[in-house]
Amino acid sequence: xxxxFAGLKILEFGGGAAGPLGCRYFADHGATVVRVESRRRPDFxxxxxxxxxxxxxxxxxxxxxxxxxxxxxxxxDLSHPRGPDLARRLAMWADVVAENFAPGxxxxxxxxxxxxxxxxxxxxxxxxxxxxxxxxxxxxxxxGGQGSAIAGFNHLTGWPDREPLGPYGTITDSLxxxxxALAVAAALLHRCRTGAGQYIDLSQVEAGLVCLSExxxxxxxxxxxxxxxxxxxxxAAPHGAFPCAPECGDxxxxxxxxxxxxxxxxxxxxxxGNPPWCRDERFAHAQGRLAHQEEIxxxxxxxTRDRTxxxxxxQLQAAGVEAxxxxxxxxxxxxxxxAARGHFRAVDHPVLGSHLVEANAIRFSSSSEEIRSPAxxxxxxxxxxxxxxxxxxxxxxxxxxxxxxxx
Amino acid sequence: MRGFGGSLNGYRxxxxxxxxxxxxxxxxxxxxxxxxxxxPPGGDPARRRPPFLGGAPDLEKSxxxxxxxxxxxxxxxxxxxxxxxxxxxxxxGTADVVIECCWPGCxxxxxxxxxxxxxxxxxxxPALVFCQISPFGRQxxxxxxxxxxxxxxxxxxxMYPTGDPDRPPVRCSLPVSHxxxxxxxxxxxxxxxxxxxxxxEGQLVDISAQEAVAMANMTGPAQYPLTGAKGSRxxxxxxxxxxxxxxxxxxxxxxxxxALRGGPAxxxxxxxxxxxxxEHGMAPAYLKERDWSAxxxxxxxxxxxxAIESAIGAFFLTKTMAELFEAACARHLMLAPANxxxxxxxxxxxxxxxxxxxxxxxxxxxxLTYPGAFAKSSIGGIEPRRPAPRLGEHNAAVYAELGVAVAxxxxxxxxxxx
Numbered sequence: 001x002x003x004x005f006a007g008l009k010i011l012e013f014g015g016g017a018a019g020p021l022g023c024r025y026f027a028d029h030g031a032t033v034v035r036v037e038s039r040r041r042p043d044f045x046x047x048x049x050x051x052x053x054x055x056x057x058x059x060x061x062x063x064x065x066x067x068x069x070x071x072x073x074x075x076x077d078l079s080h081p082r083g084p085d086l087a088r089r090l091a092m093w094a095d096v097v098a099e100n101f102a103p104g105x106x107x108x109x110x111x112x113x114x115x116x117x118x119x120x121x122x123x124x125x126x127x128x129x130x131x132x133x134x135x136x137x138x139x140x141x142x143x144g145g146q147g148s149a150i151a152g153f154n155h156l157t158g159w160p161d162r163e164p165l166g167p168y169g170t171i172t173d174s175l176x177x178x179x180x181a182l183a184v185a186a187a188l189l190h191r192c193r194t195g196a197g198q199y200i201d202l203s204q205v206e207a208g209l210v211c212l213s214e215x216x217x218x219x220x221x222x223x224x225x226x227x228x229x230x231x232x233x234x235x236a237a238p239h240g241a242f243p244c245a246p247e248c249g250d251x252x253x254x255x256x257x258x259x260x261x262x263x264x265x266x267x268x269x270x271x272x273g274n275p276p277w278c279r280d281e282r283f284a285h286a287q288g289r290l291a292h293q294e295e296i297x298x299x300x301x302x303x304t305r306d307r308t309x310x311x312x313x314x315q316l317q318a319a320g321v322e323a324x325x326x327x328x329x330x331x332x333x334x335x336x337x338x339a340a341r342g343h344f345r346a347v348d349h350p351v352l353g354s355h356l357v358e359a360n361a362i363r364f365s366s367s368s369e370e371i372r373s374p375a376x377x378x379x380x381x382x383x384x385x386x387x388x389x390x391x392x393x394x395x396x397x398x399x400x401x402x403x404x405x406x407x
Numbered sequence: 408m409r410g411f412g413g414s415l416n417g418y419r420x421x422x423x424x425x426x427x428x429x430x431x432x433x434x435x436x437x438x439x440x441x442x443x444x445x446x447p448p449g450g451d452p453a454r455r456r457p458p459f460l461g462g463a464p465d466l467e468k469s470x471x472x473x474x475x476x477x478x479x480x481x482x483x484x485x486x487x488x489x490x491x492x493x494x495x496x497x498x499x500g501t502a503d504v505v506i507e508c509c510w511p512g513c514x515x516x517x518x519x520x521x522x523x524x525x526x527x528x529x530x531x532x533p534a535l536v537f538c539q540i541s542p543f544g545r546q547x548x549x550x551x552x553x554x555x556x557x558x559x560x561x562x563x564x565x566m567y568p569t570g571d572p573d574r575p576p577v578r579c580s581l582p583v584s585h586x587x588x589x590x591x592x593x594x595x596x597x598x599x600x601x602x603x604x605x606x607x608e609g610q611l612v613d614i615s616a617q618e619a620v621a622m623a624n625m626t627g628p629a630q631y632p633l634t635g636a637k638g639s640r641x642x643x644x645x646x647x648x649x650x651x652x653x654x655x656x657x658x659x660x661x662x663x664x665x666a667l668r669g670g671p672a673x674x675x676x677x678x679x680x681x682x683x684x685x686e687h688g689m690a691p692a693y694l695k696e697r698d699w700s701a702x703x704x705x706x707x708x709x710x711x712x713x714a715i716e717s718a719i720g721a722f723f724l725t726k727t728m729a730e731l732f733e734a735a736c737a738r739h740l741m742l743a744p745a746n747x748x749x750x751x752x753x754x755x756x757x758x759x760x761x762x763x764x765x766x767x768x769x770x771x772x773x774x775l776t777y778p779g780a781f782a783k784s785s786i787g788g789i790e791p792r793r794p795a796p797r798l799g800e801h802n803a804a805v806y807a808e809l810g811v812a813v814a815x816x817x818x819x820x821x822x823x824x825x
Contacts, residue, residue, distance in 0.1 A: 004598060004602040004605075067626055135755075150744065155747045163642070167623065169565065170625070171579075178587070179590065183782045185594060202783075206781065207781045209757075210781040211583075212581060213778050216748050217776065221470060226580065229580045230577055231578055256558050322555060326575075328567045332624075332631075337550075344628075360619075361591040362594065362595035363613040365610045
């Protein structure tokens with residue numbers, strides 16, 4: 001079955017997660033996504049844990065492979081005198097150009113939107129960096145870890161008496177790709193109806209802040225700075241993670257339990273066998289439970305400590321009480337709900353062998369995402385893209401190749 | 408370009424979501440779609456969530472509700488009433504998209520509870536895109552499980568590696584699972600509208616919030632079979648080679664992140680920091696005289712790290728987050744402040760880009776400041792367009808568009824249909 005973006009052509013410059021994961025959304029649904037890469041300045045994900053003895057060299061990074069399946073790669077040295085012109089020819093082929101270099105980099109090669117659109121007025125182009133393409137801090141050098149701190153996610157994550165930590169995985173790196181995919185899809189719909197292209201400047205910090213609207217509006221309206229509260233909630237208790245018995249030889253096991261209202265509390269007490277402490281009058285209503293959280297949490301921990309996280313989840317959920325295993329990465333690979341959705345797919349990579357990639361969270365009733373190919377080796381498709389997709393004559397390709405621009 | 412209606416201008420979205428899905432409709436509205444929030448007659452349960460403008464509980468003043476329902480109109484409709492159900496199907500005939508949350512325990516029943524399943528909606532309007540956001544997907548072993556943010560983040564694997572090693576795993580105090588899932592919902596809807604351009608047919612878009620959270624682990628789970636790494640909590644330090652390094656540091660008015668990582672991208676930043684410290688007379692000789700070009704965090708001893716970090720830590724305590732961030736921008740230090748809304752609303756960068764938007768909300772007697780466009784487009788048209796609707800604010804307008812006469816509207820209201 002042809003994917004819903006079959007025929008769509010995307011050209012991708014840059015590296016890391018924010019841009020490339022955004023383009024993956026389209027690649028998984030049949031778009032042709034061509035990455036422009038170079039050995040002169042490889043995507044830093046290709047260098048993760050890279051040493052001179054890394055098997056496969058620049059093609060041996062598992063993280064890169066897990067993020068970039070379904071894409072093609074051309075090796076093109078943009079610092080070579082012929083490089084920018086060849087990149088321009090690729091851009092003329094594309095419907096969408098996506099890049100996440102430092103602001104100003106594309107302009108250096110005359111590959112910025114203002115320049116490209118003169119030749120291709122209906123081009124859709126998206127640039128994403130931490131702080132956006134304009135403003136005094138546009139050139140601030142940072143990765144997702146910095147973006148997450150600047151946007152305020154770190155301040156909101158962790159324990160009130162300790163350092164701000166940020167959610168694992170530098171959250172702006174997982175939010176920005178979704179914003180990118182949304183903005184590009186909306187631009188495609190607009191182009192479809194009007195014929196007009198557009199340029200999208202996606203600041204990862206600003207996009208993150210839109211998610212944190214509650215904190216911004218609260219502060220601007222009331223002066224209150226919402227802070228990190230561990231696992232507690234402002235309006236419900238108990239609400240936290242509780243220690244559990246070892247499972248699969250692993251003793252770092254936890255279950256979360258959340259009681260949202262007094263009916264939940266009754267169900268919870270019932271489910272754990274109505275021990276006398278549960279029936280303490282002070283705990284019957286939300287206000288009282290919020291005031292005595294520490295005591296309740298200690299009691300619950302006594303109950304969970306001898307049980308496995310999975311058994312607690314099943315027992316409480318069967319009673320209509322919210323509970324869930326704090327799953328680690330291994331648990332995810334064995335999770336039946338993710339398995340039912342086909343979240344993990346195996347793919348054969350020429351260097352890494354068989355490895356897993358993950359599908360995004362969207363399922364359509366009339367079309368399916370598909371993992372058609374592993375992540376490309378650096379430059380694997382250079383000849384195919386220039387010769388077959390761009391129709392470059394063999395002689396010209398050979399001459400350029402001899403000049404060393406495909407590096 | 409002010410006045411441009413946005414890339415999704417002309418599409419109509421019926422937003423039947425509960426709290427986990429608010430952001431999806433808001434983003435479609437920011438892009439120009441006519442988003443109509445459909446609430447039960449008593450109002451969305453999330454209107455009761457604190458904090459409130461002015462402090463006292465008021466259905467029109469819940470800040471979490473106001474913050475994520477901008478760019479929407481609002482109507483009330485009792486789907487439990489046969490006539491309410493009929494009106495909803497008529498609305499579906501005028502709409503391109505319906506979004507809802509199938510979220511056990513969220514306080515809003517799914518449409519299917521009112522006999523409004525996908526087949527019924529599809530029959531009413533074959534071009535309709537129907538998006539369901541649920542904790543674990545429409546089907547599967549956990550489909551009936553109750554799950555608010557904390558459970559989805561836990562089950563999605565993002566909580567286990569977040570936090571300190573000596574404490575329980577921890578979540579972000581705002582619901583990140585909602586953000587991840589609602590964003591995938593908005594994206595999935597736009598994709599389905601694209602598919603409709605080719606086929607003319609709408610389709611069902613099924614979003615699992617757990618699966619959306621899994622992506623936030625940056626492929627850690629996919630790597631597990633080959634690496635054996637199931638994730639770990641490292642807190643404010645990271646370990647490399649023979650030593651532990653601090654990543655989060657107290658400064659005069661908060662915290663900054665900075666780490667003594669080596670490599671060509673990072674070493675110039677360490678040098679620049681030492682220069683900056685030296686200008687304030689706070690760079691000891693062993694920092695200035697060290698050969699940083701050979702610095703490698705994988706080979707340094709803990710004793711050396713401790714000495715370097717004690718000097719850096721003492722310096723940071725003399726500076727504010729804003730001062731350190733200014734220096735980071737000017738000197739290319741990879742240092743970031745753990746900003747709170749106080750710093751964010753004062754940030755020069757965001758002001759220079761005109762990021763924040765103020766919207767007059769006359770009926771609430773307030774002028775609130777919101778985060779603005781999630782991205783800037785050269786043709787404009789991405790912005791919060793109006794404050795969150797009051798309960799039933801657009802009943803008259805929306806039902807009139809549907810051809811419901813004024814007298815009939817009054818009668819419907821009297822009979823509890825609206």
